[in-house]
Amino acid sequence: MLSLTGLAALAGFSPLRFISEAMAQSAADVAKPVSLPDMALGPKDAAVTITEYASMTCPHCAAFNEQVFPKIKSEYIDTGKVRYIFREFPLDIKAAAGSMLSRCIAKDDAAKYFAVTDMLFRQQNDWVVKNTTETLTRIGKQAGLTQQQVETCLKDQALLDKIAADQKYASDVLKVDSTPTFFINGEKIKGEASFEEFAKKINPLLKS
Structure with missing residues (x-):
């Protein structure tokens, strides 16, 4: 069974809130x-970098993934205007398991990583509420892993510790305490923002 050692005080996180709070944050810190290499879409030299911290069991993160992210991708990422980084911030052990599976399937392939996280978000009700192990195993097999590889992945304490270290940095240094949380060139946005809210932040940065 996976240990929670190192996960950043999961029980102490504040409830998810529908708020948008802009806070100055060092872009260098963000x-x-x-511990883990970033999973990112878009050019490294893009004028705007968006970093999302999400938990795979967070319903607001799933809603953002389905309703808002595709518009950001088509409008800004696919056109080379924005670099988009997704970072794991698991709020519970099931979320950590989902993040671990995504990493094991994708390895260093960012496009595959985003495809797996999209699948996990869209099937969230299936694997979070019930049949967690069975559903994660099925998703892993669909992505080309054997059952043994899925089991080995979900028992990988070293990988879990790296996810925990990244989460601790986000909590201690960037003051992330809920999901989803976004940074747009270092400016923090908390909560599930609309595409229009993102556009209002992104467009002026593209003109500067």
């Missing part, structure tokens, strides 16, 4: 990958 840009720093701690």
